[in-house]
Amino acid sequence: MRPHARHEVRRTKARARYERETVHAILDAGRIAHIGFAVETPSIPPQPFVIPMLYVRHGDALLLHGSIASRLMKRLGDGVAACVSVTMVDGLVLARSHFHHSVNYRSVVLFGRARAVDDTAEKAAALACFVDALIPGRAAESRPADRNELAATMLLRFEIEDASAKVRDGGVKEDPADLALPYWAGVVPQSMRCDSPLADPSMEAGAALPPSVLRLLSAQEARA
């Protein structure tokens, strides 16, 4: 790697990862991307924006979608320099000292540019991917987008040019002198959980949950 590339992690380097599989695995586990880019207007200097968006990883790219009426989507789709970060917290790290308190986390930072995808078939396929990213198998349990819906949807493809990941896992780090202190130390793991599904009021009472939701719930039960 060239020294001091924009994606080189320079603090707590022991937590840095650059392997594509690690970056992909974190992206595939995440839900929300925070996308940063500058917006310029004639009257004010470039202003950074950070916008949360759903995303789907597609090879070495992220797919993003929004309304064709969104000025921020348009700006992004113009191919401005952008940076994307995806972060998940996996636990609270409780040390005997304030200083060593931390969280376990997985994060990626990506550098690249987005371009609009106008092909209707690609847009329809991408929308199905977004649905399956919410819950695998759900796209087959709902109606694909029609022509009007596709026309109202802006699809962007963000090509990952450089990427790094940072992972903190495992236990507490302590100063040896602190080990004698009368304080509890340890990790409280955290994770996202699903609560009981709420059927839409338009559903018939007692309607069975669809296979996608049942699989999600049973996978969760198996992990618990």
Added chain:
Amino acid sequence: MRPHARHEVRRTKARARYERETVHAILDAGRIAHIGFAVETPSIPPQPFVIPMLYVRHGDALLLHGSIASRLMKRLGDGVAACVSVTMVDGLVLARSHFHHSVNYRSVVLFGRARAVDDTAEKAAALACFVDALIPGRAAESRPADRNELAATMLLRFEIEDASAKVRDGGVKEDPADLALPYWAGVVPQSMRCDSPLADPSMEAGAALPPSVLRLLSAQEARA
């Protein structure tokens, strides 16, 4: 509000909130801030960075901390224009059409600038706030930072100049024509949960959990 201010929500305006209490409540419930700002080097044009960081809200400001050796912290502390986004996902919204699939979420976008805080007492108090933000009451159960730790810590105060929140909650939105489709529709609520705490191997076997962790777990049980 002035038209088209940088923090004015211009898409799905029905989800927009500007009241300070709403913005504060979302910030107080969140854990990770994604902070965007431009980094310039002599050889390349301004490059946006988005960095995930722990934070604490302090009035109309966010406190951020990191190592004094961090170039990104230094850059931020120079008072460059920055944008901060905090987002939480509260559920999966499963519609009868791909197009109306969504997530329930709470997010804020803040505009402002950060400044370094050098006062040692303020830094010590801020570190205690960070610990209590992880788990309320935990600062009293661990050792405050000493002089060396404070000297190694960079504390930034990000003043919120403009803020907006966006909230999607409630049920599924459907096209009336889709109501007859044979698909399940509803919401799968999601939330962060704690799993069983893992005591550090240095702890005596059977050591009691501290009050802060016990309160966290019983509050979680009460919600379930």
